[in-house]
Amino acid sequence: MTIAKLARKTVRELTPYQSARRLGGSGDIWLNANESPFANEYNISCSRLNRYSECQPAELIQAYADYAGVPKEQVLTSRGADEGIELLIRTFCEPNQESILYCPPTYGMYAISAETFNIATKTVPLTADWQLDLPAIQDNLDGVKLVFVCSPNNPTGNLMKRQDIEALLDMTANKALVVVDEAYIDFCPEASTVDLLNQYPNLVILRTLSKAFALAGLRCGFTLANNDVIELLLKVIAPYPVPVPVADIAVQALSPAGLAKTKFQVLDLCANRAYLQAGLSMLNDVRVFDGYGNYLLVQFPNADALFNALWDHGIILRRSPIENCIRISVGNRDECEKTLAFIREQL
Numbered sequence: 001m002t003i004a005k006l007a008r009k010t011v012r013e014l015t016p017y018q019s020a021r022r023l024g025g026s027g028d029i030w031l032n033a034n035e036s037p038f039a040n041e042y043n044i045s046c047s048r049l050n051r052y053s054e055c056q057p058a059e060l061i062q063a064y065a066d067y068a069g070v071p072k073e074q075v076l077t078s079r080g081a082d083e084g085i086e087l088l089i090r091t092f093c094e095p096n097q098e099s100i101l102y103c104p105p106t107y108g109m110y111a112i113s114a115e116t117f118n119i120a121t122k123t124v125p126l127t128a129d130w131q132l133d134l135p136a137i138q139d140n141l142d143g144v145k146l147v148f149v150c151s152p153n154n155p156t157g158n159l160m161k162r163q164d165i166e167a168l169l170d171m172t173a174n175k176a177l178v179v180v181d182e183a184y185i186d187f188c189p190e191a192s193t194v195d196l197l198n199q200y201p202n203l204v205i206l207r208t209l210s211k212a213f214a215l216a217g218l219r220c221g222f223t224l225a226n227n228d229v230i231e232l233l234l235k236v237i238a239p240y241p242v243p244v245p246v247a248d249i250a251v252q253a254l255s256p257a258g259l260a261k262t263k264f265q266v267l268d269l270c271a272n273r274a275y276l277q278a279g280l281s282m283l284n285d286v287r288v289f290d291g292y293g294n295y296l297l298v299q300f301p302n303a304d305a306l307f308n309a310l311w312d313h314g315i316i317l318r319r320s321p322i323e324n325c326i327r328i329s330v331g332n333r334d335e336c337e338k339t340l341a342f343i344r345e346q347l
């Protein structure tokens with residue numbers, strides 16, 4: 001018997017997530033993973049590493065609760081928002097019986113996490129203008145415990161209508177949780193649904209320090225929800241999910257000085273996004289979709305050829321499954337200028 005045969009059948013059939021780095025891209029300009037171009041400096045003290053970290057470091061939970069404007073009982077921290085997705089699925093869905101529902105085109109990890117744990121997935125595609133198809137969702141709610149909604153949506157960049165999220169929360173009351181993935185909300189904080197938490201016990205919000213806070217490599221995310229949801233997640237989470245240095249750095253990022261820096265960098269990125277959007281919109285047969293995160297979805301006449309030409313030139317973007325679309329993360333001004341100039345030359 002080969003070792004591979006010892007693995008669960010589901011696992012044997014999985015294809016691992018392929019990032020551009022894994023695929024061997026060797027670029028100078030990496031605008032493929034919606035990372036921040038700003039590499040901020042932090043001090044870490046490594047003097048307490050003989051001790052386990054707190055499961056939920058109190059200082060970090062308080063700092064994020066203050067930032068998000070919620071009580072600390074409504075905050076859970078985890079290894080990135082990705083671990084939050086996984087925890088929700090493991091906590092709320094019975095394997096081989098219950099399912100999650102998500103609305104493509106959207107973030108890939110909802111499906112990947114569910115499949116890993118033998119949880120079925122139901123899909124209700126977004127409408128032509130990339131909004132929630134509420135009647136179709138309603139028709140598909142049987143056996144669904146979690147409905148994932150991404151706003152701003154990755155990769156399309158648009159926001160979901162607030163009244164649709166509220167209608168979805170009403171529709172699923174006492175039956176399912178609605179998980180609003182707000183990984184990119186710090187680029188448009190006014191669009192957050194965080195103020196709905198007290199009104200809707202079935203609302204869960206995912207957040208991260210990976211995007212606006214420029215800490216993708218830190219792996220620090222947050223789940224915001226009513227305390228009964230948080231208590232359940234705490235039954236499933238690993239005993240020591242947040243390394244001491246991670247909590248240390250995250251607290252610095254959430255300090256008044258850290259928040260001020262992030263605010264400034266968000267403004268900078270939004271200006272670069274506007275620059276890219278304006279420049280690309282002027283090109284023939286190119287369609288740029290309005291984006292509220294740190295990335296833009298752009299439709300080109302021949303996306304495959306352009307994507308490959310950019311790749312060969314050391315500019316790594318993300319090919320989207322949407323027809324002829326490429327997702328471009330917003331970099332610093334120099335990266336945006338070089339990318340725009342190269343695309344202009346190619347068309």
Ligand code: PMP
Pocket residue numbers: 033034079080081082083107150154181183207208209210216219220221
């Ligand atoms: N949600 C969305 C929509 C994302 O795009 C990402 C990261 N690409 C995540 C969640 C995961 O974020 P983290 O780095 O915190 O795991």
